[in-house]
Amino acid sequence: MMRRWILGLLGAGLLAAGAARAQAAPDELVRRISTEILDTIKADPALQAGDVPKLIALVDAKAMPHVNFQRMTALSVGRNWRSATPEQQKRLQEEFKLLLVRSYAGGLKSVRDQTLVVKPMRSNPGDTEVIVRTELRGKGEPVQLDYRLEKQGDGWKIYDVNVLGAWLVEQYRTRFGQEIAAGGIDGLIAWLAEGNKSAAKS
Numbered sequence: 270m271m272r273r274w275i276l277g278l279l280g281a282g283l284l285a286a287g288a289a290r291a292q293a294a295p296d297e298l299v300r301r302i303s304t305e306i307l308d309t310i311k312a313d314p315a316l317q318a319g320d321v322p323k324l325i326a327l328v329d330a331k332a333m334p335h336v337n338f339q340r341m342t343a344l345s346v347g348r349n350w351r352s353a354t355p356e357q358q359k360r361l362q363e364e365f366k367l368l369l370v371r372s373y374a375g376g377l378k379s380v381r382d383q384t385l386v387v388k389p390m391r392s393n394p395g396d397t398e399v400i401v402r403t404e405l406r407g408k409g410e411p412v413q414l415d416y417r418l419e420k421q422g423d424g425w426k427i428y429d430v431n432v433l434g435a436w437l438v439e440q441y442r443t444r445f446g447q448e449i450a451a452g453g454i455d456g457l458i459a460w461l462a463e464g465n466k467s468a469a470k471s
Contacts, residue, residue, distance in 0.1 A: 295418045295425045296390045296401045298335075303385040303403075306331065311382075328370050336369075337419060337426040338362050344428065345441035346449070346457070353454045361454070364461035371468050383407035385414075396420075 293301065310316045315323050342362045343350040353361065388402040397420040405412040415431035430437045448457040 293424075294390075295392075295399050295416075295420075296387050298425055299401050299403060299416060300385070300387045302335070307383065307385070325370055333366065333370065335425075335427055337421070337428045338366050340419070340426075340428045341365075341438060344438045346445055346454075347442050349446075349449050349454060357454045357458065360458045361461070364458060364465060367465045368461060368468075371465065386411075 309327070316327070339362060342358075342365045345365065346353070346361060350358065350361075383405050384407065386404045386406055388404065390399065390401060392399045399418055401416045401418060403414045403416070405414055413431070413433050416427050417429040417431075417436075418425045418427050428438075445457055448460045452459065
């Protein structure tokens with residue numbers, strides 16, 4: 270399931286598109302940036318070959334500006350977020366971001382001929398939170414991808430992703446809760462840091 274979520278996240282693209290594009294409607298933003306990132310991968314042999322450092326640089330520079338990491342991290346940690354110190358919250362965000370960047374970069378190696386179809390969106394003009402429903406199509410069965418976005422001063426930001434009925438935040442909240450129960454907030458931070466170190470060596 271996590272592998273499919275990675276593929277879904279990269280399918281949506283989330284390329285940074287500048288201030289003007291950040292103000293675009295959420296469904297149009299997803300459609301535009303997904304096309305750009307997929308075209309970038311298809312045109313770059315190094316990305317297609319799985320150049321991990323280059324993939325990580327691409328993800329960190331182009332995708333992450335469109336994600337509200339503080340909210341995503343807080344929702345994933347759950348009620349324990351409020352009891353974490355500011356320093357612990359900062360560390361959690363740093364390690365969680367690195368985890369997602371590496372996972373996202375690894376998933377990019379699977380991209381070849383996929384295209385993203387954005388479904389008609391049901392929302393009102395004044396909504397500040399919406400769900401953009403899409404479908405990643407290529408070889409095999411299409412993959413359902415839904416994105417929760419919130420409107421901020423600098424445009425729309427993603428804070429949760431749903432692949433085939435499973436929301437990212439809910440999946441992480443369960444695992445994070447297990448680590449917190451075993452070792453507290455510091456235990457979760459240590460678990461994330463160790464995972465990121467192991468991934469860097471592989």
